[in-house]
Amino acid sequence: MDVAYAISWDDAKTKRVVRAILLMFLAALLVEAAGSLARAFPTFESVIVRSVPGEMSNASRLVTNAGGHVTGRIGLIDAVVANVPTTAVARIANNPSVIEVTPNVSGHLDSSSFNATGDVDSMYSIEQRDGARAYWDAGYTGQGVGVALIDSGVAPVNGLSASGKVINGPDLSFESQNSRVQYLDTYGHGTFMAGIIAGRDNNVDTVNPNDTSDFMGMAPNSTIVNIKVADALGETDVSQVIAAIDWVVQHRNDRGMNIRVLNLSFGTDSTQSYALDPLAYATEQAWKHGIIVVVSAGNGGPNTATLADPAIDPYVIAVGAADTNGSTMVSKDSPASFTSTGDGRRNPDLAAPGVHVVSLRDPGSKVDNLFGGTATVASRFFTGSGTSEAAGMVSGAAALIVSQHASISPDQVKALLTGTVAQMRGPVNRRGNGELNLASALNASVPQSVQSFTDSTGTGNLEGSRRGDNVVDQNGSALAGEQDIFGNNVNTAALAAAEANGRAWRGGRFNGSSWSSNGWYGSSWSGSSWSGSSWSGSSWSGSSWSGSSWSSFGWDGSSWSGNSWSSGSWSGSSWSGSSWSGSSWSTETWS
Numbered sequence: 001m002d003v004a005y006a007i008s009w010d011d012a013k014t015k016r017v018v019r020a021i022l023l024m025f026l027a028a029l030l031v032e033a034a035g036s037l038a039r040a041f042p043t044f045e046s047v048i049v050r051s052v053p054g055e056m057s058n059a060s061r062l063v064t065n066a067g068g069h070v071t072g073r074i075g076l077i078d079a080v081v082a083n084v085p086t087t088a089v090a091r092i093a094n095n096p097s098v099i100e101v102t103p104n105v106s107g108h109l110d111s112s113s114f115n116a117t118g119d120v121d122s123m124y125s126i127e128q129r130d131g132a133r134a135y136w137d138a139g140y141t142g143q144g145v146g147v148a149l150i151d152s153g154v155a156p157v158n159g160l161s162a163s164g165k166v167i168n169g170p171d172l173s174f175e176s177q178n179s180r181v182q183y184l185d186t187y188g189h190g191t192f193m194a195g196i197i198a199g200r201d202n203n204v205d206t207v208n209p210n211d212t213s214d215f216m217g218m219a220p221n222s223t224i225v226n227i228k229v230a231d232a233l234g235e236t237d238v239s240q241v242i243a244a245i246d247w248v249v250q251h252r253n254d255r256g257m258n259i260r261v262l263n264l265s266f267g268t269d270s271t272q273s274y275a276l277d278p279l280a281y282a283t284e285q286a287w288k289h290g291i292i293v294v295v296s297a298g299n300g301g302p303n304t305a306t307l308a309d310p311a312i313d314p315y316v317i318a319v320g321a322a323d324t325n326g327s328t329m330v331s332k333d334s335p336a337s338f339t340s341t342g343d344g345r346r347n348p349d350l351a352a353p354g355v356h357v358v359s360l361r362d363p364g365s366k367v368d369n370l371f372g373g374t375a376t377v378a379s380r381f382f383t384g385s386g387t388s389e390a391a392g393m394v395s396g397a398a399a400l401i402v403s404q405h406a407s408i409s410p411d412q413v414k415a416l417l418t419g420t421v422a423q424m425r426g427p428v429n430r431r432g433n434g435e436l437n438l439a440s441a442l443n444a445s446v447p448q449s450v451q452s453f454t455d456s457t458g459t460g461n462l463e464g465s466r467r468g469d470n471v472v473d474q475n476g477s478a479l480a481g482e483q484d485i486f487g488n489n490v491n492t493a494a495l496a497a498a499e500a501n502g503r504a505w506r507g508g509r510f511n512g513s514s515w516s517s518n519g520w521y522g523s524s525w526s527g528s529s530w531s532g533s534s535w536s537g538s539s540w541s542g543s544s545w546s547g548s549s550w551s552s553f554g555w556d557g558s559s560w561s562g563n564s565w566s567s568g569s570w571s572g573s574s575w576s577g578s579s580w581s582g583s584s585w586s587t588e589t590w591s
Contacts, residue, residue, distance in 0.1 A: 042067065042085040046104040050079040050338075050589060052301055055097040062092050099301050099338045102589070104374065117212050120324050121356040121383070123196065124212060126393065129328055130352065130422075131439030132218045133209040135400040138442060141207045142219025142399035146259040147197050148248045148291075150241060151190035151266075153183055153228035155362045158380065159199040159215050160191065160224070167257065169227040170247055172240045174471075174485075176228070186232035188367030192384055193265055195360030196392035198222045198399070215360070215381070218396020219403070225259055232366045238268065238279055238465045239484035245282040249289050260402045262286055263395040264295045265388035267308025272464040274346075274456055278492045279465045280313040281458025287315045292402070292410045294319060294395040296387035297348045298340030302430065306343050309465060314346055314453045317398075317414050321354025321390040322424055322435050330422040330437070335430035338589070339387055348432035349418050352397075354390035356383050371590035385589040397438055405446055415449035416441050459493045 051059040059080050060070050068084030081104055084092065093101040116122035127133045135141070146167070153173070154166050168183040175181045185191045199217035200207070207220050227244045230236040245262070252259040264283065274280040287293045293316040298308030311318035321336035336355050342348060361382040362368055367375075368382070375383050398413055408416075420441040421434030462482055470478040471485075482490050 042087065044068065044083045045086050045089065046071070046081065046083050047089060048079050048081055048102050048104050049084075049092060050099045050102070051097055052099055052303070056080060058097045059092075062095055062098070066092060096303060099299075100589070116215075116358070119358060120326060120328055121353065122358045123199075123215065123217060125328065126353050126357070127216075127218065129330060130393070130397075130436045131442065132397065132400060134439045134442055135404070136207050136209040136220075138404075140400050140403045140442075142198065142222030142396070142403050144258060145219065145222045145261065145399040145402045146225050146252075146257045147219070147222050147261040147263060147395055147399050148225040148227060148252075148259045149190060149194055149197065149263050150227045150229055150244045150248070151185075151193055151263075152187035152230035152234060153181075153185035153190045154194045154224060154226045155185040155191045155365070157191060157360050157362065159201050159217075159360050160194055162200065162202045164223065165198070165200065166194065166224045166226050169225050169251065170244070171228045172244055172247075173228045173236065174231045183226060183228055185228075185362050186365055187230055187234045188362040188365030188382075189230070189234060189265070189388070190226070190228070191362040191365070192359045192367075192382060193263065193388060193392045194224045194226070196357065196389060197263060197396045198224050199360055217359075218393055219399035222261075222396070222399040222403075223257075225257060234366075235471055237471050237479060237485050238462050239490060241266075242279060242282045243484075245286055248291065249286050252289065252291060259291060261292045261294065261395050261398045263391060264293065264310065265386075265391045267296060267298045267311055268465055268469060269300075269467045270309035270312065270465050271467050272460040274309070274313040275454055276457060276460030277309055277312070277465055278458045278460055278462060280310040281456040283310040284313050284315050284456045285458075287410050290410065292398045292413050293317065294391050294398060296391040297321075297342075299338045299386050300340040301338050302341055304340045307340050307346060307348065311340075311348075312346055313456060315410075315451055317350075317394060317417065318346075318348045318432070319387060319391045319394045320348035320351040320430060320432055321385070321387045322351040322431070323355040324353055330424055330435050333424040333435055335424075335426040336385065336387075338385070339390075339430055342429040342432075344429055347429045349414065350394070350421050350432045350434060350436055351424065352390040352393035352436040354387055354393075355385045357385065357389040358383050359389075367590055375590040382590065394436060397436055397441075400438065401441065404442075408446055409449075411449045411451045412446050414451070415447040416444060419447060420444050457493075461492060462490060 049059045049063060056073065056079065063070055063080065063082040063084055066084055066088035068082050068088065070080045070082045072081035073079070089101055092098060116124035119125060148169070153171070154160055156166075160166055171182045175186065195215070195217055197217050198219050199215055200220035201214040201216065204211070204214050204216065204220070207216065225248070227247060229240045229244050248259055248262055251257060268279065270277050270279065283293050283295065295311040295316050295318055296308065297311050297318045297320040298304065300308065306312060307318055310316065321339040322333045323336040325332055325334060327333070335351065339348070339351070339354070358377055358381050361376060361380055377383055394417065397417065401413055401416060402408060417436065418433045420437050422437040422440070424431055424435045463480055466480075470480050472478045479485065482492065484490050
């Protein structure tokens, strides 16, 4: 017998439940299918994988093992460019041999859209949060203070080309014999640093703390004393840097100089104690001659057991890099992923912003050609990350303090900076005492401070300072052992004694012995004074720089070809290779 069946309310509810279950089951099938498709056809993204020094080959293996492939290598920063599955990016970034993984993208803001007030890592924002503009508002802008910058030179871009803004000291680089690039920055690092420390747009007559449209560095009315030691590859030798430091000590009080601050934004992985190391000793002697020496802590990352040399010397100011993490609140800052870690006894003294900092671009330089597509901002600016940038912030801060307290000693400046910091996140062996806080330093009393550490003797060896980061000639022969760049033997004990008395250079010779009688022949020294355009106050007059490209004369090694340097065993050689690879300017990240 057929029975008519009418669907009740309860039956309809049952149907809805069944339908919901079926839909959930279908959704699960779709998710599983999507996962299978993703595994079979993963999405890729282009990234730059920056490894710890010497681990670039391991970075390549990580990419390959993750199913990606390497598309290029950037030896300057121990990095590979690669296409990797999106799902593998975090895994690669967390590997101990990797410092960071950043997107390999182009398309930064153009000149019509860049707004410094909206970028937490612009100099405007940094100067607001760390108090530099509070100093300006009180009338202290670095006026009358010379900041010596031992680096890769300075290019006459807007912000650094006004009369008297940059004074050229000696060019001790491998390019010094090429008159077309003497003093100039073929690499790009020195210009970037000079902008952070003392940049001031040429149209600015009066520094206004409320100015949001013009570029200005930390101490916009200070003067950069440019001592070039590095070439277009960022390469130099420890002997050149020591000679540059010695020149700064000798000429600190020359007319129009008043060098009170020395910025050293580089470091080596020295194998010897600061108490012996000749590079650390040279910086310590500068400190004891009244110069505030600010040094980058190093870019070795969280697994380093010590700071870089010469930041290892406890007298000088060692600066670690802080990451703003996209916030304007210092309390949310943390140590940058790359900043070096102290050993618990010698830690960074303080930190300053050092991630994605916006400063002046050097068009046509090596860095610009390598990273201009990803690091250029508003056509005339560049972004960079490193403890170099952080050191530049503190050098500018020191110049501001000196403009407020003319007779302050280096020990007092260090005590003032470290005693007025703002608190940030992170362990003390990476952040130091805290983050730079000039707003607090402005109204603080100058502390009575005299540091007392074991003095360095400088009687160690140059090769220990280099730690295998040796410049090589065109035949692959390395400059090694106790030799300067001319192949002359260097007696570090005699050098130390001469530096202690401020007389390492005399008549173009080092003490008549260690630096040969032909030392620096044909370049920097004429008697005991620099014979170039250093004292004219118009550093860039007659410069051949085109403002757009270095063309072929900047990087071809021609400055060391021929017989320009006939006094040493390297005559006729052009320098190349990996000098200071992974431990100096080449460890900066430009993105």
